[in-house]
């Protein structure tokens with residue numbers, strides 16, 4: 001498959017938060033910055049584990065202050081994180097965070113690289129991390145990144161000497177970076193890579209320390225820093241009108257899904273680096289000491305350096321195009337370089353600078369943002385030179401091989417617009433993140449094509465190349481085909497142009513729970529991605545389940561239109577679970593994928609093609625009580641999940657918490673981190689306790705111990721800790737096997753702790769008063785047993801339950817045991833009440 005190379009290149013021009021997907025239109029002073037950068041031939045690779053681990057102050061300083069090629073290698077795409085802006089989790093969150101990193105790099109001037117490592121969730125120790133990741137594959141990918149990027153300096157965010165003191169992914173990133181420093185230079189390591197890259201020896205490696213490794217800013221200020229290199233990062237860039245920390249803050253604020261909005265600072269400030277490998281710089285103030293970062297480092301580069309220095313010094317801010325003839329001369333000399341690494345990078349940078357100097361704008365816009373393989377799409381093309389520099393558009397070559405001869409002079413500010421069409425060959429791959437195309441493991445994405453490994457995005461296959469002749473030299477400007485519209489509110493909106501299957505389908509609910517043997521109707525939504533679609537749909541289902549009707553016809557006339565079909569599903573008599581997939585038959589083809597759209601203003605529109613599967617679960621569950629009041633916290637889908645198994649769940653706003661409201665419910669459940677995020681609860685705690693005292697049942701889900709809005713979380717003393725059990729398979733011991741919560745109405749056994757996902761739970765209390773009964777004990781490998789995951793206390797006539805178990809993660813995955821246990825929590829006390837009533841009778 002043709003994979004254009006241009007996506008590997010530096011974003012040479014900066015883009016302050018406009019819409020992320022708009023083409024860059026640099027100002028005169030930004031062009032001057034880019035010319036200065038043409039004269040610097042040094043590189044820095046920053047290494048950490050997650051999107052948001054990176055130090056944007058240092059990245060921005062290296063890219064904008066030093067003007068080095070600077071990249072951030074994030075080993076993972078952050079799938080395991082939280083999402084503060086929408087419902088996407090796991091692989092879809094990884095897609096969002098990948099795009100947020102690209103926006104961050106557009107702002108701070110860096111590049112972005114990845115490995116195949118998957119962020120599988122919290123890990124306490126690098127031994128565990130490296131056992132779940134494929135250690136050798138991730139090391140191979142770090143070596144690959146180093147051999148491709150060829151950094152002079154590698155900087156680790158984390159300390160390789162501190163296993164167990166931070167996230168296992170963090171320490172692993174530093175350990176692998178240290179090993180890769182040597183392996184990248186060793187011919188015997190990963191020799192297969194050497195077909196397309198050379199070995200590379202970086203000069204030195206640093207650990208970028210921070211006050212948080214010392215516990216506090218005061219301790220860090222007082223610490224001995226004789227072995228640290230202090231780097232001034234508080235610089236002000238007049239060309240950009242911003243201080244370095246202001247740019248870093250804008251970049252940091254791109255991590256919107258993590259809520260990492262950041263306010264910039266001004267004034268002198270330092271980052272500290274400790275040498276961990278390689279030769280120490282003799283000059284304490286220059287980490288590039290001893291590395292030739294001028295054009296002299298490349299054979300044949302000296303005259304290029306002389307020319308580009310001249311361009312830099314004689315740059316006319318009012319007329320950047322005056323620099324073009326000299327830039328073309330430099331471009332010609334670069335074509336003669338033997339060093340293909342710098343030749344490729346600097347050719348692309350020079351082309352971009354020349355286009356920017358001329359205000360040259362070329363673009364190919366498709367009539368729609370979607371097309372299917374084996375179709376034709378109309379294109380609108382535009383080319384304009386907005387300078388006095390003579391140039392001509394010689395031809396345009398489209399990715400289907402079409403060559404449009406033009407030989408038109410691009411005269412000053414004269415727009416050339418014309419129409420054409422492009423064929424999307426039947427062999428074109430669907431647009432989707434390449435790392436999600438095949439099913440990987442818990443710890444690794446599966447990517448077979450070595451040339452894709454490390455790339456932030458799937459390279460676009462449908463492209464147009466504008467050949468422009470300037471001063472006798474032909475420069476090829478290759479652009480992906482785009483789509484754009486005018487939005488009445490937002491103005492010009494760009495969308496990527498994507499190749500999609502003829503049809504996609506999904507079941508409306510990702511998980512469908514059957515609390516009994518009653519049949520349910522489920523909706524299948526079929527979307528046509530071309531006109532005049534006809535065929536039929538079947539539903540693949542697990543053994544023992546029945547689906548009616550067996551098949552249904554579809555006929556959709558318009559592209560983009562949906563048709564919804566209703567199937568009736570009858571669950572088996574006993575507990576059972578499995579997957580259901582809509583299979584859409586069109587002619588001889590069967591389509592089984594769904595298209596997920598991710599649409600946020602701060603990142604480009606994303607389409608992700610995933611296997612279309614919904615989980616169906618037949619629970620063996622008994623319930624007491626029907627009406628549940630839910631007090632929302634930081635956001636979870638627990639209310640929807642409880643509705644699925646037949647409870648009536650009403651959301652109670654904090655201002656409505658009073659005895660009258662509470663008494664309408666059989667139980668009150670408090671959402672995750674409510675006591676961290678809902679200020680108003682501080683005035684309502686006593687009313688909740690009174691509700692319990694008078695016979696109510698209150699269930700509080702996990703909170704973190706920092707920043708609680710109440711002094712007293714429970715009617716009796718209870719202290720939260722940072723105890724968590726991250727291994728979702730860890731053994732669970734039932735401590736009090738006769739307690740009603742473990743027996744009524746469902747008998748809880750080991751089987752109920754099978755099939756849990758991501759973790760058991762977090763922020764368990766580690767101290768509690770004697771009124772509480774702990775019910776479960778569990779722990780991660782090599783740790784002491786933790787007994788605070790589920791605590792129950794009788795208070796007056798009612799019950800108070802505190803739990804750090806991750807029901808909010810287990811419910812959306814349809815984990816049967818989690819539902820059975822929660823049904824018991826909701827039922828606590830109901831048995832005794834019933835007994836009392838019977839006695840009175």
Ligand SMILES: [Zn+2]
Pocket residue numbers: 049050052053167170
């Ligand atoms: Zn991290």
